[in-house]
Amino acid sequence: MAVKNNSKDNKDPLYRKVTHTQYTGIKKIGDKGPQSWLQKVIVPLDKYFYKGNMGGQTVTDEFVESPAQANIAPLIFGGVALLFVLLSLYILFTNDEIDGSGNEFIYYTLSISILILLFIIYYYFTMPKKEIILNRMDSTITFPGFMWKKNITMPFDKIKFSYTSGGPNFIGAYMLVIVRPDKAGSTLGFPFPGIDCYQDLAYLTWYMDKNRPLPPAEDLDAYREKDFERRKKEKFKKPLYRSQIPTPEATPEQQAERERIGKW
Incomplete structure (x- = not known):
C-alpha cells in the first residue's frame, strides 16, 4: 500500500520511510490472534489520566519523538x-x-x-539506533525491531496493538504493547499516560487522528492554534477514528467554527 507523505517533501529529520504495511508469517509469541487486538477508538479518560508533558524529546503537532526503552x-x-x-x-x-x-x-x-x-x-x-517516532501528518509510527533488527515504520491503521497478561494477581497486566510484524510475533511495550492499555491506545489514537484537535498535554498547547488553522484550511475533514467522548477545540469560538464548516 502506498502511503502519501506530507512531511515537508521527505526532508524533515524525523521522517522515516514505511518499511512494513502488513503482517506475514507465523506468529507464536505476542500475537494471540484477533481476540487480543485492541481497537483504535478514543475511550473516556478518567480522573487518573495524566495531562502533563508527554515526555518526548520532540513534541509538536506533527511529530513526537520519545526515547526508546530498547x-x-x-x-x-x-x-x-x-x-x-x-x-x-x-x-x-x-x-x-x-x-x-x-x-x-x-x-x-x-x-x-x-x-x-x-x-x-x-x-x-x-545494536542499531532504536527510535520511537509518531508521525501525525503521515499517520505512521516508527518503533524498534527485535534485538539487532532495524527499526520498523508502519501505517498506524495497520499496526496490531495488544496487551500484557501479567503475572500472579495480574501484576503487570493490561499494559499496551505493539505486535511486531516479524515471524515470531514479538512484542514491544508501548506505554502512554493512561492507567491501562485501553486509555494508552485511546490517547495515542487521539494524537494520530490528524483531523481531530490535539489531545490534552501541556507541551502541545503551543501548537493548538497552528493545528486548528491547518484543519480549518482543509475544511475540517471528518475524524479518522471513532471516539466515545467529545474532542472539542481549544476555545468555544473555534468549536463553533468547526461545527459550522466541518459539520461535526
Whole structure:
C-alpha cells in the first residue's frame, strides 16, 4: 500500500520511510490472534489520566519523538549482570567457609554473569539506533525491531496493538504493547499516560487522528492554534477514528467554527 507523505517533501529529520504495511508469517509469541487486538477508538479518560508533558524529546503537532526503552534496557541488564559478577567475586575472596558445592555454585553464577555481561556489552555497541517516532501528518509510527533488527515504520491503521497478561494477581497486566510484524510475533511495550492499555491506545489514537484537535498535554498547547488553522484550511475533514467522548477545540469560538464548516 502506498502511503502519501506530507512531511515537508521527505526532508524533515524525523521522517522515516514505511518499511512494513502488513503482517506475514507465523506468529507464536505476542500475537494471540484477533481476540487480543485492541481497537483504535478514543475511550473516556478518567480522573487518573495524566495531562502533563508527554515526555518526548520532540513534541509538536506533527511529530513526537520519545526515547526508546530498547536503548535503556541493555544498561539496566548490564548493571544487574555486573552486580552479580562483583558479588560473586566478593564472596569467593572473602568467605573461606564455603564448602565445595558452595564454591561450585558461586563459580557457576560468576561464569554465567560474565557471559551475560559480555553479551550485553557487545549488543549495546553493535545494536542499531532504536527510535520511537509518531508521525501525525503521515499517520505512521516508527518503533524498534527485535534485538539487532532495524527499526520498523508502519501505517498506524495497520499496526496490531495488544496487551500484557501479567503475572500472579495480574501484576503487570493490561499494559499496551505493539505486535511486531516479524515471524515470531514479538512484542514491544508501548506505554502512554493512561492507567491501562485501553486509555494508552485511546490517547495515542487521539494524537494520530490528524483531523481531530490535539489531545490534552501541556507541551502541545503551543501548537493548538497552528493545528486548528491547518484543519480549518482543509475544511475540517471528518475524524479518522471513532471516539466515545467529545474532542472539542481549544476555545468555544473555534468549536463553533468547526461545527459550522466541518459539520461535526
